[in-house]
Structure formats: structure tokens, C-alpha cells
Amino acid sequence: MRKIRHQTWQKRTAQLVALLGVAAGLAGGGQVVAHASSLAVPDISEWQGKLSANQVANLKNQVSFVINRRQYGSGYQDKDATNNTNLYTQYGIPFGEYDYARFTSASSAKQEAQTFYNRSNKNAQFYVLDFEEDDVTAGSTNSAVQAWLNEMRSLTNKHVIFYSYQSFATTYANAARQNFDAQWIANYSYQPTIPMALWQYTDHNYLAALNEYTDNSKVITSVHPVTWWADDSVATALTHNPTGPTTPATSATGTSTTSTVAPATPAAPARVSLQKGQRAYLHRHAVTLTGAAVAKRNTQKLYTISRVKANGTAVYLKGLNQWVKTSSVTGYWAGSHRTFKLTHKLNLYTSAALTRRTGSYYVTGDTVTGKLVKSPNGRAYRIKTKLGYLTANVKDSTLA
Numbered sequence: 011m012r013k014i015r016h017q018t019w020q021k022r023t024a025q026l027v028a029l030l031g032v033a034a035g036l037a038g039g040g041q042v043v044a045h046a047s048s049l050a051v052p053d054i055s056e057w058q059g060k061l062s063a064n065q066v067a068n069l070k071n072q073v074s075f076v077i078n079r080r081q082y083g084s085g086y087q088d089k090d091a092t093n094n095t096n097l098y099t100q101y102g103i104p105f106g107e108y109d110y111a112r113f114t115s116a117s118s119a120k121q122e123a124q125t126f127y128n129r130s131n132k133n134a135q136f137y138v139l140d141f142e143e144d145d146v147t148a149g150s151t152n153s154a155v156q157a158w159l160n161e162m163r164s165l166t167n168k169h170v171i172f173y174s175y176q177s178f179a180t181t182y183a184n185a186a187r188q189n190f191d192a193q194w195i196a197n198y199s200y201q202p203t204i205p206m207a208l209w210q211y212t213d214h215n216y217l218a219a220l221n222e223y224t225d226n227s228k229v230i231t232s233v234h235p236v237t238w239w240a241d242d243s244v245a246t247a248l249t250h251n252p253t254g255p256t257t258p259a260t261s262a263t264g265t266s267t268t269s270t271v272a273p274a275t276p277a278a279p280a281r282v283s284l285q286k287g288q289r290a291y292l293h294r295h296a297v298t299l300t301g302a303a304v305a306k307r308n309t310q311k312l313y314t315i316s317r318v319k320a321n322g323t324a325v326y327l328k329g330l331n332q333w334v335k336t337s338s339v340t341g342y343w344a345g346s347h348r349t350f351k352l353t354h355k356l357n358l359y360t361s362a363a364l365t366r367r368t369g370s371y372y373v374t375g376d377t378v379t380g381k382l383v384k385s386p387n388g389r390a391y392r393i394k395t396k397l398g399y400l401t402a403n404v405k406d407s408t409l410a
Contacts (some may be wrong), residue, residue: 051208051239052217052224053108055079060090061220066097068219074229075104075240077138077194083112084125095131104240107131108138108173109158115148116157123161135240136169137162138194143306144182155186169238173210175295176202177303192234194227198293199337207233213294213310214340214389221365223387225294284325288315288404289342291389292327296338299324304334312389315341341404342391349379350393350407358398362386368398377410 050073054061061069069076078095079088091107098105109126113119130137139158146154155172162170172183172190176197179187187193192207201209208227215226229236284290289312296304299319313327324333343350352375358368363386372378380395382402391402400406 049074050215050217050224051075051077051227051229052215053077053079053210053227054094054224056088056090058090058220058222058224061094061097063097063100065219066094066101066103069217070101070103072217072219073103074236075106075135077106077108077227079140080107080109080130081126082110084118084122085112087129091129092131095134099131099133104135105131105133106136106138106169106171106239107134108140108171110140111143111155111158112145113154113158114145116154119154119158120161123158124165127162127165134168136171136191137166138171138173139190140173141183141187142174142178151182152184152186155183156189159186159189171208175303176204177297177301180204192238196225196295198295199335205233206230208239214291216365218365221363223389283322284315284318284336284339284341284404286315286318287344289313289344289391290315290325290327290339291342292330292334293338293340296334299333299335304330304332304338310389312342312384314344340390343382343393343402343404343407343409344391345382347379347381348393349377349410351410352376352378352407354406356400356406358395358400360398362392362394362399364392364399364401370397372400378407 052073054076055078076098078091078098080091080095081087095105095107097103107126107130109122111119111122113122127137139155139162141155144151159170159172169191171192171194172179172187173194174183174187174196176195179193179195188205193205194208194210195202195204195206196210198210198212201211207230209230210225210227213225214223216223229239291312292304292309294306294309296309298304308330313329315325316328317326319325319333322336324335325339326333327339352372355371355373358370358372360366360368362383378393378395378400380393380400383392383394383399384390385392393400393402393407
């Protein structure tokens with residue numbers, strides 16, 4: 011382990027670069043991911059539970075804005091939506107609300123939009139159609155989506171957003187989606203190649219205020235600045251250190267210093283060598299080798315890799331009994347006690363949840379021996395060492 015040296019001028023330079031990056035993103039062309047939105051943009055539903063005042067008060071400093079589920083079609087209202095959106099309002103967190111579509115025709119889409127708007131918190135700054143299942147049995151999906159949008163247009167002057175994952179959007183709503191004020195597109199493997207203003211890039215981003223993982227998105231500022239989604243949120247974001255909070259780091263000899271921890275930025279993942287016997291976390295928008303979507307009920311779980319394509323493009327998952335593209339999984343080491351050589355610098359944590367750093371870390375090239383254990387949520391593996399816990403993601407280490 012080694013010390014990290016920190017100097018005030020370095021911190022100030024990093025802040026200036028981040029501020030200039032925001033300005034460039036707001037003015038430049040191309041689809042630029044906002045630097046200011048290093049603050050999270052989570053989507054929240056009853057799966058995250060009934061939020062407390064203390065959680066939301068802490069959340070305010072961690073998000074640019076929140077997108078909260080209001081209903082699962084007309085037949086079900088999210089049981090915590092009213093509580094959570096009232097707290098966002100109380101603590102000054104900008105938010106939008108979404109309707110998980112379950113309509114079966116243009117007429118039922120119109121009714122679903124009416125129900126959604128009537129149930130919504132009118133302090134919402136925008137409204138979203140979450141369209142990721144084809145339940146339409148009468149007429150076309152495009153006409154049903156358009157009917158939902160037309161009804162929302164008659165009810166509100168606020169922004170109306172279309173959400174889906176890329177392959178579904180282009181297959182089932184390719185015409186209608188382009189009539190919305192903005193598109194919010196999910197792709198956990200790479201930046202989507204269709205027009206969008208918001209990119210949901212992960213379903214596994216840790217939010218300290220909630221002490222759990224949520225979906226997270228990044229704003230494409232070349233399409234709409236963060237202020238388009240949430241008034242004054244750019245100003246709020248820039249009052250936070252864009253390079254992340256400072257935390258004490260401790261070397262193996264126990265000497266303390268201060269380090270600056272950079273926030274994670276979504277990027278096209280590097281090719282990782284997945285192997286038979288490793289564990290694989292299957293992402294929510296996973297696709298099979300042929301490009302078909304994996305049933306949602308089978309995603310966001312751990313499986314064992316039983317076979318790997320020679321070219322590394324797909325893995326066969328035991329239990330799922332299907333080939334899936336390697337871009338749809340995150341690989342983890344599994345087994346008992348093993349020794350690893352680190353390929354990246356890794357922070358040590360006090361528990362397998364990886365929520366609180368010990369202040370110590372390992373650097374690239376270090377050799378670590380530890381026991382492999384599951385994370386508390388059952389979606390990942392960790393390396394338990396004598397000094398703390400490390401991620402067991404195969405991209406961060408090799409077997410020594």
C-alpha cells in the first residue's frame with residue numbers, strides 16, 4: 011500500500027477543469043455527458059422502500075434530480091410514491107414521475123395517462139412514459155404510445171419524456187418516441203446510438219443516503235442542460251467538488267494523508283476475460299446471443315458461467331440455460347480462499363456492502379489473499395482480507 015499526496019492547487023485545478031467541462035458541454039455539439047451530473051440521477055420506486063425525512067435530507071446533496079415511479083399501469087399505484095414525492099418537495103429535490111406502461115390499446119393508453127396525471131404530485135417538473143413491455147393487443151404499439159402522449163399534452167404543459175431500452179424503443183415505438191420532448195434510453199454496455207437526452211447507464215449505482223444500489227443516469231447536455239430537467243440543479247451541482255469528497259487514506263505503515271476520490275464516469279467497458287466457473291451478475295436489459303431480450307424475471311441475479319464462446323462474445327449461464335452476450339453481465343471471482351494480483355487500485359472497505367472505506371487501499375500490481383464472500387444484496391462477490399473488503403469484479407484482478 012502507498013500514500014496519496016494531495017495539494018491544494020491540484021484540487022483547485024481539478025475543480026476549474028470540471029467547471030470548464032460543464033460550460034463546454036452546455037455549448038458544444040455532439041452527445042456530451044454532463045460533468046455537473048457527477049451527482050446521481052436515480053430512478054426510485056417502492057423497491058427502495060418508504061423513504062424517511064433523514065434519507066431525503068441527505069439525498070439532496072447526492073442527486074441532481076430524482077425520477078420516481080408513480081404507477082405500474084392504471085391498476086396499481088406505487089405504494090410509496092406519495093410519501094417520497096412529498097419529501098422531495100419538502101427538501102427541495104427536483105423530481106419527475108414515471109408511468110410503467112401496461113396499456114393494451116390506444117384507448118386504454120389514454121385512460122392510463124389520465125390516471126397517471128391525476129395521481130401525480132403536481133410539483134413534478136416532468137412526466138415519463140416507461141415503455142419496456144409490449145402489452146398492446148389492439149392496434150399498433152406506436153399508436154398506443156402516441157395516444158398516451160397526446161393525452162398528457164392535453165393535461166400538462168410540462169416536459170413529457172419517453173423511456174425504454176434501445177432495442178425495444180426502435181422495435182415497438184420508433185415513430186412515436188420521436189414526438190416526445192426528450193428520450194431517456196437505457197443501455198448498460200455502451201452509450202446508446204439513437205438520439206437521447208438522458209442515458210441510464212447502470213442498474214447498480216450506490217447511493218449513500220439510501221444505503222443501497224439504484225439505477226443511475228447521465229444527462230446529455232448537448233441535447234438539454236441539467237436545468238432543462240431541474241431548475242437550478244447545475245448551480246447546485248457546481249457547489250459540490252466535481253472531483254469527489256476528500257477521504258483520509260492510510261498506508262501500510264499507518265501514515266495518514268488526504269486523497270481526492272473521483273466519481274465513477276460511465277464509459278464503454280473494456281473487454282474482460284470471462285471464464286468457466288466464475289459468477290456472472292445478469293443486468294436488467296440483458297440480451298441473448300441472438301439479440302433477444304432476456305425475460306426481466308430472470309435478470310438482476312447471479313449465475314455461474316459454464317461455457318464461454320471462443321471469441322469471448324457470449325457466455326452460457328447455468329440456471330438460466332442460455333447464451334447471453336458478455337456485455338450483459340458483470341463477472342466475479344468465486345470459490346473459497348484465493349490469491350489475486352490487482353490490475354487496478356482498489357480501496358478497502360469495512361464491510362461486504364462496500365459502503366464505508368477503511369482509509370487504506372491497494373495499488374496496481376499488489377498481491378492479495380482473501381476469502382470470497384457474497385455482498386449483502388446477493389448481487390456481487392467480495393474479497394474478504396485481513397484488512398477489509400475489496401470488490402471481486404474480474405476486471406480488477408487476476409488469479410496470482
